[in-house]
Amino acid sequence: MKKLGLPVNPHYTICRNMDEVVSYCNSWESKRNDLAYQVDGIVVKVNSLKLHEELGSTSKAPRWIISYKYHPEEAVTMIKAIRIQIGKTGTLTPVAELRPVQLSGTTVSRATLHNFDEIERKDIRTGDYVVVQKAGEIIPQVVRVVQEKRTGEERPFAVPIRCPACKEEVFKEFVYLRCYNPLCPAQAKRRIEYFASRKAMDIEGLGPALIEQLVDKNLIGDYADIYSLKPDALASLDRMGEKSAQRLIQSIEKSKKRDLSRLICALGIQHVGSHAAEILSKHFNTLEKLTCATVEELNKIHAIGKVMSKSIVTFFSNSHTKDVINKLKSAGVNTRAIIKDQRTVSPFKEKSFVLTGVLNGYTRKELESLIKGLGGKVTSTVSSKTDYLVAGESPGSKLAKAQKLGITILGKVEFEKLL
Ligand SMILES: [Zn+2]
Structure with a gap:
């Protein structure tokens, strides 16, 4: 990058062994305070790209890079x-x-x-x-x-x-x-904040300060009450004009159409975050089905553990929850998973791919992430379960095997067409 004329940090260095890494880190312990910017540590990387592949990564991070933190x-x-x-x-x-x-x-x-x-x-x-x-x-x-x-x-x-x-x-x-x-006003405020937050129902303009006022003035008691707010009641609040009240009503209205996964997340069930909410939404498709699920049924779902299952069932069996959900429903909040348009279903979905040879213009890694990103799988050996063999230049023995098994073979043109 330096050779190409890109601005790089002038303090980088190449260390030949671990001792050099340690003494470099130590040498900046006090010097770092003289820099014009804050530094909390030093990033140490293996600079050979070939070694990156060999070292690979754990489920969380690559093994060829680490940051050393100062006290x-x-x-x-x-x-x-x-x-x-x-x-x-x-x-x-x-x-x-x-x-x-x-x-x-x-x-x-x-x-x-x-x-x-x-x-x-x-x-x-x-x-x-x-x-x-x-x-x-x-x-x-x-x-x-x-x-x-x-x-x-x-x-x-x-x-x-x-x-x-x-x-x-x-x-x-x-x-x-x-x-x-369940009627604690402080909890109600936090739950409403969470309900309206970006990762949940994403209601623009409904922030903590406004929620504080709404709850304290008894205009709302829980998040379902948001949907019965009237513009004139809103306009009477501090720092709230007629226009901003109108805008807020609009964003509240818009939130009624959110996907079920967002609604499940927004309910604020203990231990259920946005990821679990997506899994539950896909599995049950409607809120009604989720509310009737048993601990055993939930526990069978991959990635939904015992603690979460219990927490979900406890949540929905609470009479206060039932009232709130009824209010949400009668306000017209969507309680169904939004089914994706059939035309957008990827031809890669759940298909098994094997790669061989060099496909011009793509590295092996790029191909793998393209396929996986579209819902396909990449395996290393050809079998009767393989759907496609992507064969580039100078393919290996996999090509003959795939031909023998009658597996669809994709060259660059065919692969790009499928893409
Ligand atoms: Zn309390």
Whole structure:
């Protein structure tokens, strides 16, 4: 790239062995602070492309590249208060409000405390001076208390026995405290936020600040109530004119036509994310069928485990859920999987391909990802189950075998036609 005149980082280097890699990383430990930009580590790559193939990859990452991370930067600051956030499934999470402090180039004023056991274990108290760092340089966390700075006025943190939002009793589940009240307003707000979020029903303009107002003013109690909102009620809210109210009504209306997979995700069933929602949508096709599914039935589906199955059945057997779903249905929200147009079905779908020889203009990898991307499979040996042999120049013995078995052989022209 440098030879081609592309701008490359001037600090790159080629190391001949592991010792050189280690000493290069060490040499930047302090020097990195003199750079004009933030650096949290160094990327080490094997630069021979041939070795890339040989090394291959794990299910998560290639084996020929790794990033070395420097010890995260730390800062000391004071905890002004410990607040409790309530998640969409009722989990109470303690958060430290900090006296603002500079850390790795940003001002940090809050840090997660994970759970109440963690507070107890580290004995974190309001008024404490604490060491904070950024885990993976993103989310700040409290590492430890600076005991020497205690004045003696700090009292141990009182673990809540009631939900700060609805005042109902909270229960311990593993290391977490949870509020099980289905009518808890804090949970309702988080659930509505999630319902409207981009990965769920994608309702533009319905953000946290607006949801806060809508719930506090009793205009909505759950996410199904969104669909009965009236423009004049919306227009009376803070920072909301007639025009923006109209726009919001339109995006709410638009969300009624979303695919079933998005709706399943939006319901906010514990442990069910967007990926599981897609699998469930494909399997059941309608929301009605999913609501009647048993734990055994769900458990049989690939990628749907026991915990998730139980959570789904518990969710749909709840009487509050039933009310909400009825409201969604009568508002006209789509509860069916949108069947894709038959013409768009790929001729590669579920077909088995074997590759041999060199196809001009494509590397082996490109061919494989093209085929897989269109729903086909690539296997290494020709058998009676093979659908197509893609044969390029100087093919191997696979060609003769395929001819013998009467398998369709695709040259470059035929392959591109199929594409
Ligand atoms: Zn609550």
